[in-house]
Amino acid sequence: MGRNDRHRHQRGNEGQRQRRKRYGGAKKAHLMEREEASTRVMNNRAKDRFTRSPTPMGFPDEPIQPSVFGLDWEVQPVPLGSEEVVAKKVVRRGEFGWVDDDRVEEIARFVDDLPMTVDQALSLRSALLQQKTVYSHGKLKSKAKELAKHYRNGTSIVDLSKKYDFPPMNVFRVVLEANGWSKNKIKDSFRDPASMKQREQEEFEAAEATDRVSNVDQSETQLRADLFEDILADWFEEQGVKLRRQPEMVKEQQQEHGRPVRTPDLLFLDDVTINGEPVAWIDAKHFYGADVEFQRKKMKKQMQRYIDEWGSGAIVFRHGFSDNLYLPGVLMLDASPLDLTRLSEPGPSE
Structure with missing residues (x-):
């Protein structure tokens, strides 16, 4: 190989190394295929939770006679390509604060022709800033x-x-x-x-x-999240589904174990399937389910604790989710069927 050929070969290797990393996680279809066997185990664990011995955490001591509910839940996930386009727009160097009205209007105009809302874009921004903050802390x-x-x-x-x-x-x-x-x-x-x-x-x-990521006071955000959980629980109870809510499980586990151990927002005491998938529990997330590594890893760790105890479950995202977001044993849902009027009402500090 001549000198010029070697130089071209080296430049080619450098180009490959510098090639832009694909946005988001691995392709969902590939992950679903890879996790097919483990997902089947998780689903079976959800189905047999009523006959398992010892009974799962949070279940009453006496045997449960569950009613059967098959629910259809229409979802409208956001295409990964659209999320990627918006991700490049919503994060700026040196900008970590709350977004002012002019910037909100700018983002609104940008997403006007995209299948994302302003709320989704702002929630995506928050996820990206959290990841940026954590991953840059060593630096x-x-x-x-x-x-x-x-x-x-x-x-x-x-x-x-x-x-x-x-x-x-x-x-x-x-x-x-x-x-x-x-x-x-x-x-x-x-x-x-x-x-x-x-x-x-x-x-x-x-x-x-000027900091919404590391801000000491997040009380208003938590109030909204708690209200979203109540709306979700109320909806299922209106369908006739028997369930337990997180606060009562927290209190019970603190008495039994000295601390909360496994406390999803909803634990179903009935046999519930949603879109054909068994759902033993639900966690409510008052944000957009972005295909962002830090957020995805954090959720996976949390959901795995629930899967280990009860089997497959679901996450309901207040602001929808990416169509490429995937966690084995976890059904992704948005808030489409819910009446969120109560979230629009002024909070106690407004």
Whole structure:
């Protein structure tokens, strides 16, 4: 091989290495084929849960005589290609805060011709920012001394966040830690900002205002999530399905085990199939089910605990889901049949 041929060969290899990674996870069809046998086991575990000994967690001691429900649930998943296009639009370097009205309108115009809503796009943005935050944390920690030096020289936390592309609150944490603050002191100070000196108070307020990922106060988001769970449980009870809700299972498991062990949002005490698939439990997610690695791994770990106990179940996503999102033993559903009017009503803080 001549010198020019070798150079062309090297450039070709470099091009292959630098080839853009495919957006999202492995193709759903391939995963379904690969997991066919294990999914069958999960489905059988869901079907035999009423006759199993010992009885599964959360079931009454006396034998259950389950009613049978076969429900049809029309879903409208978002094409992966559309999610990929929107993903490139909704995340910007140095931008971790809540989206202002102008930016929302910009995103709305962008998705107008796509099979995604503004709410789905904003929820996708949140998932991507969470992943970006977690996966870049090691890099952030490695720059702690450099960031702390800039901070001591007067650069604000928000400016450091924009320059280095890390969430403001996480930047603030590593800066304070590099300046000698203990983790407990940081935690206590963030709970009581008035205990900090004036500059730190001002930096905290500015960082909180521009950070929706690492924000200390997520109470309003949790209130909406809890309400969505109630709406979902109410819907199934209106169909006549017997079930247990998460709060009562949490209380029961705290008494029996000292902590919650396995607490899906809904545990069915009847034999329920949805779109032909056995569903022993349901978890409600008040967000868009994006085909984003971090979110997918987090959900898989959580759902596996439920599958191990009761067999196959389902997730109902408030804002729909990607058509390529796949977890073995988990049926993906959107909120199409539900009346979500209560979610539009003003919350207690509005």
